[in-house]
Amino acid sequence: MAEPQTYDDDFLDEDDFLDPAEVERRLLSDSANEGYEEFGDLDGFSDGGDAQRPFGSRAAAAPKVPVTAPEDDWAEADAYVAEPVSDPTSGFDGFEPEGYAPQTIDPLVGEIDDDIPDQPIPRITIHAFCERPESGALVHNAANDRRLSKTHVEVELGGLPAAINRFATQSTPDLLIIESGMRGQGLFDQLEELAGFCDPGTKVIIIGAANDISLYRELMKRGVSEYLVPPMSPLHLIRTISGLYLDPEAPFAGKTIAFIGAKGGVGASTVAHNTAWCISENSHADCVLVDMDLSFGTAGLDFNQDPAQTLGDALSDPDRLDDALLDRLLVRCTERLSLFSAPATLDKDWDFGPEAYEAVLDKIRRQAPFITLDLPHTWTPWVKHTILGADQVVVTVTPELASLRNAKNLFDLIHASRPNDEPPKVVINMAGIAKRPEIPVKDFAEALGVQPALVLPFEPQLFGKAANDGQMIAEVDPKSKAAEGFSHLAAMLSGRAAAPQKKGLFGGLFGK
Template sequence: MSDANRALKNDDFLDGDDPFLEAADVERLLLGETEDSDAGLFGEGMEDEDPFMAEAETEFEAPQAAEMPERPAIRPEMPDFDAVREELAAMPSGDALYGEVDDDDFLDQPVPRITIGAFCERPETAALIENSANDRRLAKAHVDIEMGGLPAAIERYHDESTPNLLVIESGMRGRGLFDQLEELAGVCDPDTKVVIIGATNDIGLYRELMKRGVSEYIVPPMTPIHLIRTISELFLDPEQPFAGKSIAFIGSKGGVGSSTVAHNCTWALTEGLQSDAVLMDLDLSFGTAGLDFNQDPAQTLGDALSDPDRLDDALLDRLLVRCTDRLSLFSAPATLDKDWDFAPQEYEMVLDKVRRQAPFVTLDLPHVWSPWVRQTLLSADQVVVTVTPDLASLRNAKNLFDLVTSARPNDEAPRVVINMAGMPKRPEIPVKDFAEALGVQPALVLPFEPQLFGKAANNGQMITELDAKSKAAEGFGHLAGLVTGRVAAPPRKRGLFGNLFGG
């Protein structure tokens, strides 16, 4: 049974009409200084009939709007956490509040590199979440805390992607709460999980929220360990292990710029869409990710593939290079002193472990054809094929499309990026003919800009770092939104390449 369910069953602090309890009230209850001394924290001294469980037998009824608390102001100022912490310091530990903790592995593992958005109504809750975010178990996660509860969350995500997890505090019940949750659902990404911190132990409310897709419902009083365990259970469930979405980038032939597209798209995904990602440079002999991100790590992907059985979370953290707060790089050895001949299952083992680290894993595949490349390509969640507008690219891209679509009939067709379009004096196959041959419109058409791309490569920079207003930077942001299914700013059509963005 989860902690939230135990709390719903055992917590006698609150009834259906009580507001949030302050920290001082919680302490008095724990010390037994209550007006009603017959009921203990875990039912000690209670009558044979459990009044809370009797309430569970009744049909859930939404209260009238007049009974609901006034909606909180949107985005008020953050509280003085130092003052709140003094109150929280007197609170008991998680074991004192929730009983003896089950012997599980959830608190032995760090939560993956996810993004968490917290919207609180009370300063005590905001301080508790901040304390939780500083715990070692959430060290990889990015936690943003705002005041304002549900209304602030709805306002915030009208124009941007939602994080992997939303933790929202709301003292509302009934129709008003459900109406706001429906409004939130309208702006949420499909893969976002939602945890509600509520005000009442109401089994009917709990069941109704679960029906509506809420991942968990918890009520005060709680401690950082309780919140961390709740998050861990959502992302570390052994029966439903967390796995980031894999996006494979491959070129139709050598020299078409697939690595450039992969690296810049990953940058746009992390810096533009504010989501964590790991970039794996799988071109072990000639990979350029280290150069493009101006990194020279001592340990590389080759070390992991040499002994994949030893690759645990601790070792993986040492092998990954942090390029930014959100982007980690698993670079290629880029040397010719070894053959780097590994079996497909060794690549698969390493990839499976990396996918537990972040919501997105981008795979920069080499232009070679081998069993492990085929397996990696066909097992990816999304495939991006980079081409140039010539006959060889068209033929090879058609072969790739036929293979991928026949092997994955229930998945999306690969995305196509036409790179270096409009090169002077070079005969080119029109974009329209490319689209007809492949059966899909290109996701992106990048114009031939040797100065911009050459300077970025020589400087070890991404296109957006060098010129954030360029058409190419805008295009990579658009592509990142397409392959992740997350919100990207709507593209502006302009200039000679007005069809920069395809379907």
């Protein structure tokens, strides 16, 4: 590989671009911004006014100095056992699944930070001109991410000179990503030349070599939309692009949480419904529960609702679905929880493609901060598309071999298709059935590579009564350990603490 290009410039930063392994190491360490403390973090910062200026403009006013901190990488959440292991500090004797080692659960201090979902990126064309193959590989990685699934991305080497040569005779794309190790007048001269070929609506992201406030300000004056400095991950780049194309007419999209069972009958719907209820009631956050099992969905039964219109009506004509119609189709179960129920009939085949589901879900996401998706245990193109497109996935299992095998298959698929997302959460349900051989929880954790987020004991009387009465577990017995477990899972998924008035055995974990 050729030696990196050097530039004879007084402003040239001495640090080389880092290879991907070093990038990941520094992103996961406290030294990610080592050496740049006096400047703050520039990655991902965007000034609203300058971002709207066309590339090549010379605005007189300098943008505000960026002060945002770097985004944390995904961290694995602590596991929670609804029916805890015996612990002298817990105040009661708990149930311990076979082979499960006692664990300490660190108390949560203060309020949990809001988990803001990534906003949708529209159908745009992106062309990247990189100087180093490693940077091109990073852009390729970002292009394969679910968040950029609607975009068309091209990547080539050559940096600024290649971009100038290409667009001297071609129209420019919606977004240009250009890597340049230059600084000073040489960089500005080449940018000025490129600006002469750019269409008015083209946005430009520069990947530079130095974290320098004066350079950042000068680039913003010249109409550059964003300036990024390594080390960075594909997710940093994705979120930068997302911020540039945030729709001012519809700037909000709720977080989608997909619930699916590793096999039939493991209670994935029960977990989805109770978690949605806890998100809305405990955290005082609006939530929409979408029952996507069109033939056999039970959300209407569990919430004692029988709406005349259902999700099937919306899927039949997704182009007709607007905010007014959506308001009529959604059934309000509580002050903050709305239900989009399934038809739950066998009169139709309900044969819709992934595009119909995606169109409906895009509109539902505008209704609330959290959208919980209760998926059926089937494997069709639209189920796969929905899982891979969700912001978070929750897999419910029972402690048996078939669940472990299927969950492992799901994990492998999701990991391969979503390398920039955290792994799914695992809920082990119906643990501790008398005389039933069970796979130890630690074996599940080792096979899947993550600790379970929740272990629910087998309590047929409590869950049976809730189902028959059309109520949630917390309504039937708010002091039960299952209710506490669902509250913990809801807080983990939503990133929001339970309301202070909701007191219980583990209430202190979520309050201030």
